[in-house]
Amino acid sequence: MWVVYIVECADRSLYTGITNDLQQRMAAHQAGKGAKYTKPRRPLILRYTETWDSKSAALRREAAIKSFDRATKLTLIAACDAQATDSVPRSKASH
Template sequence: MPHMYILECADGSFYVGSTRNLDKRLWEHESGLGAAYTRHRRPVRLVYCEEFTRVDDAFAREKQVQGWSRAKGIALIEERGAEDLPALSRKKPRRER
């Protein structure tokens, strides 16, 4: 089954990806054969994943989540979605100088 997944890297950053085979892809990231981003930030830990029936849906979700702020990503990981995600999507008002 296709998945969208989020990894927490050793430096505390997050990596968002999608794959047809989650177990194989996690092994690749851990072995240094995954993305260049995670290769230099090992070890990595799976902190979130969603399962899809279609690869293109998993890829679309990956791209959506990649565009989110760190705070919104953490809310998703902590499964605080229904109450927190909409508020985290709103832009903050600009400060006057």
Template structure:
């Protein structure tokens, strides 16, 4: 499960098995329709889950939060890895 920030400062939350590849597809314009018009995106946060089901549940729960709560979630990191690596768009 990952969170990217779009050019317009909005957040996009999604699920993938390969974060680096997914961020690149968003930035290449072949990702989600939402991010296509809001490129480039910057990876703010990601966390790994044991199963796809767990990741999708986490994604859904995070999408229900207010922007402020999402920002708190990212900042606190919930004891997970906070992304600092920037992925190229190539």
């Protein structure tokens, strides 16, 4: 399984990457051993993920996301956040 991800850097910029081990990749980024872009922009917050069965499909999606402007990336993140919120069970209000 391959993961395409977006992280928000300390300077609020967005970085898109690909990995087959998200936990290890995030640890590398946080330790300053990830991409050159993220090294001086720590700490990072994982904002978005997508999973893909093949590396080639994930690479195509990564390239597509990297071509998006910031507003489009933020819309993608917001849609994912909204979807996650919708799946969280809500407690019933007491009357």
